[in-house]
Amino acid sequence: MEKKIDVLIKGHGVVGMTLALYLSQRRLNVGLTLEHKNTELTSKQDARYFALNKKSKELLERIEAWPNNDDVTDLQDIQIYGDHESELSFTPHEKTTPLAWIVKASALDARLRQNIKKQQNIVLVNNDQDDMQAPLTLICEGKHSEMRQKLGVNFDVQPYHQHAFATLIETGIDHHGKALQWFIEKESGPEILGLLPCEGNASTKMSVVWSMPSQMAMGMQEKSNDEIGESLSLLTKHRYPEIKIIGPSATWALSASKARQWVGKLGPDRYWALVGDSAHTIHPLAGMGLNLGLGDVAEMINIMDLRDEVEYWRKLGDPYLLRKYERTRKTDILSSWFFCNAMQRLFSHPNRLIKTARNHGLNGIQNLNFLKSFFMKHAGS
Numbered sequence: 169m170e171k172k173i174d175v176l177i178k179g180h181g182v183v184g185m186t187l188a189l190y191l192s193q194r195r196l197n198v199g200l201t202l203e204h205k206n207t208e209l210t211s212k213q214d215a216r217y218f219a220l221n222k223k224s225k226e227l228l229e230r231i232e233a234w235p236n237n238d239d240v241t242d243l244q245d246i247q248i249y250g251d252h253e254s255e256l257s258f259t260p261h262e263k264t265t266p267l268a269w270i271v272k273a274s275a276l277d278a279r280l281r282q283n284i285k286k287q288q289n290i291v292l293v294n295n296d297q298d299d300m301q302a303p304l305t306l307i308c309e310g311k312h313s314e315m316r317q318k319l320g321v322n323f324d325v326q327p328y329h330q331h332a333f334a335t336l337i338e339t340g341i342d343h344h345g346k347a348l349q350w351f352i353e354k355e356s357g358p359e360i361l362g363l364l365p366c367e368g369n370a371s372t373k374m375s376v377v378w379s380m381p382s383q384m385a386m387g388m389q390e391k392s393n394d395e396i397g398e399s400l401s402l403l404t405k406h407r408y409p410e411i412k413i414i415g416p417s418a419t420w421a422l423s424a425s426k427a428r429q430w431v432g433k434l435g436p437d438r439y440w441a442l443v444g445d446s447a448h449t450i451h452p453l454a455g456m457g458l459n460l461g462l463g464d465v466a467e468m469i470n471i472m473d474l475r476d477e478v479e480y481w482r483k484l485g486d487p488y489l490l491r492k493y494e495r496t497r498k499t500d501i502l503s504s505w506f507f508c509n510a511m512q513r514l515f516s517h518p519n520r521l522i523k524t525a526r527n528h529g530l531n532g533i534q535n536l537n538f539l540k541s542f543f544m545k546h547a548g549s
């Protein structure tokens with residue numbers, strides 16, 4: 169390898185690729201690692217659609233990675249149903265700014281890959297070729313990060329014993345930009361069904377994220393698409409009488425996790441930092457995991473800009489700046505992390521009194537406008 173690499177980015181998910189594009193715009197030579205012995209960035213199938221907030225949208229727009237209108241849907245309204253007829257709706261007073269945007273994961277991935285290929289100062293590196301002595305290594309390998317494990321970083325994991333099943337459905341009814349979420353209590357354990365409006369603003373298709381006990385998720389592979397469609401129709405209380413599965417399906421094991429240490433030293437004048445799911449994961453019920461990862465990217469860029477513009481005597485990977493990144497991000501993710509954890513635990517608690525309280529809670533919030541504003545701000549910023 170002839171070019172000296174300034175920053176090595178391990179992992180090319182949305183977080184790693186977004187970072188690579190931002191750093192390449194700052195005249196840095198970036199190495200981006202591929203898995204195994206791959207030599208090219210190839211696209212991956214992804215059944216998911218991400219709910220992204222305004223900050224994430226703006227961050228991706230600045231590197232021209234925001235997908236086309238057909239792959240983006242304005243989220244205008246959210247309706248949540250508890251297990252005993254309790255309800256909560258989030259409708260903005262004015263419908264000018266959407267609450268969030270529902271983005272096709274594969275379209276975002278394709279957009280980032282195209283842009284990476286155009287950048288001459290991003291070098292694609294094989295996984296077995298990655299000891300490049302770069303002053304800074306950014307670890308974006310997702311929740312199972314190998315490098316984080318090799319570094320011996322403590323990663324506190326709270327398993328939910330749940331999996332999320334994701335697919336795309338045809339409902340036959342215009343979605344009008346409305347997302348729906350059901351918290352369902354069953355003998356076999358709690359389930360959370362989320363339907364997100366997708367495939368553009370005038371569409372009848374919805375993206376499904378269905379969290380269920382892990383045991384049940386194992387059985388999903390044996391079910392036909394018709395059987396899954398019928399189960400979904402039943403869970404929505406026949407709001408959609410005929411649901412057809414029209415996209416690929418996949419399942420993910422769910423957990424909430426946090427790394428105790430986010431930054432450290434690799435060797436003389438060489439440092440590392442964790443970014444995105446390598447540092448933290450949360451339950452997808454509030455659609456915040458990637459938004460938090462992109463928040464990490466924004467803060468990493470902030471400290472790079474601070475070094476360029478004000479503290480120019482500092483080296484790349486300066487420990488003072490990396491610790492600033494760690495402090496800021498740890499504080500920032502804490503409220504989302506606790507919010508998702510608390511909601512998940514509240515709705516999976518078997519105690520009868522807690523069940524009653526949580527349903528009164530949903531109806532109570534519905535009547536308290538200031539609390540609803542708090543939740544909307546929390547999810548959308």
Ligand SMILES: Cc1cc2nc3c(=O)[nH]c(=O)nc-3n(C[C@H](O)[C@H](O)[C@H](O)COP(=O)(O)OP(=O)(O)OC[C@H]3O[C@@H](n4cnc5c(N)ncnc54)[C@H](O)[C@@H]3O)c2cc1C
Pocket residue numbers: 178179180181182183184201202203204216217218219220295308309310311313314315332333334377420443444445446452454455456457458459460461
């Ligand atoms: C069902 C579901 C729905 C979700 N919905 C939302 C949502 O609506 N909104 C939201 O904000 N978030 C959502 N999330 C969370 C979101 O998917 C993650 O937070 C986000 O994808 C994390 O991105 P990442 O780039 O940090 O990690 P990843 O997406 O895990 O990417 C890591 C990349 O690194 C690669 N890699 C791993 N190891 C190596 C290695 N050793 N060398 C090279 N490459 C390596 C992997 O192949 C992968 O490409 C959802 C999650 C799930 C499971």
